[in-house]
Amino acid sequence: MRCAEDTNTLLNLTERDRIFEFLAGLNANYDHIRVQILEKKRLPSLNEVFSTVRGEESRRTVMLDDQHTEGSAVKVIKEETNPDRNMRLDRIKTTGSEGLWCSFCRKPHHTRENCFKLHGRTQVLSRAKRQPQAHMISEGSENGEDDWIC
Incomplete structure (x- = not known):
């Protein structure tokens, strides 16, 4: 019966080490999440830690949208008084x-x-x-994968 307890203890220590490694690898933007997790009386499981960080990332994506315009077709042009110039623009x-x-x-x-x-x-x-022409609009990364980091 002692072997089963030792196995559980080893699994708990391994998971605890993985949690600390994961939290240490987070960006400085997630300092407050790191503190919240470490302040708890009982250290949450690795899945709970992942879920907490993933939830914060989702919240930031929705609430703090940075309005990235890299590769977008957004353009601001000052209106001119000359109508011919406006047509050319x-x-x-x-x-x-x-x-x-x-x-x-x-x-x-x-x-x-x-x-x-x-x-x-x-x-x-x-x-x-x-020459026939086709116009195409794409969104996201070039390889089709999401570019978020855990």
Whole structure:
């Protein structure tokens, strides 16, 4: 009967070590959760600790949304008084050409392949009409996995 007690004691010590290792590895953002867990009279199980941290992560995701705009199509443009200028800005926004640069004429919003000065307007426009286009919006990480950390 002594072996069963020793086995339980060893399992409890192993789980306790894993809990401390997990809590020590948390970011500084989770200091208050670490303190809450360690202040309890009885140390919770490893699953309870994981659940507590996961719950805090979910709460932060919902309540403290940082409004990440990396890779998003959010753009703020100051309104101009010239209506022709506004129409050009709208066209640029919808075509997604704000990051393009021509190495031939050294002007923005197009590349060397679509440069009117190099190829002529009619040739570039006729090429653009022949090529079918598809627009795609993606969300999340590139490999399809969630990028959260325990």
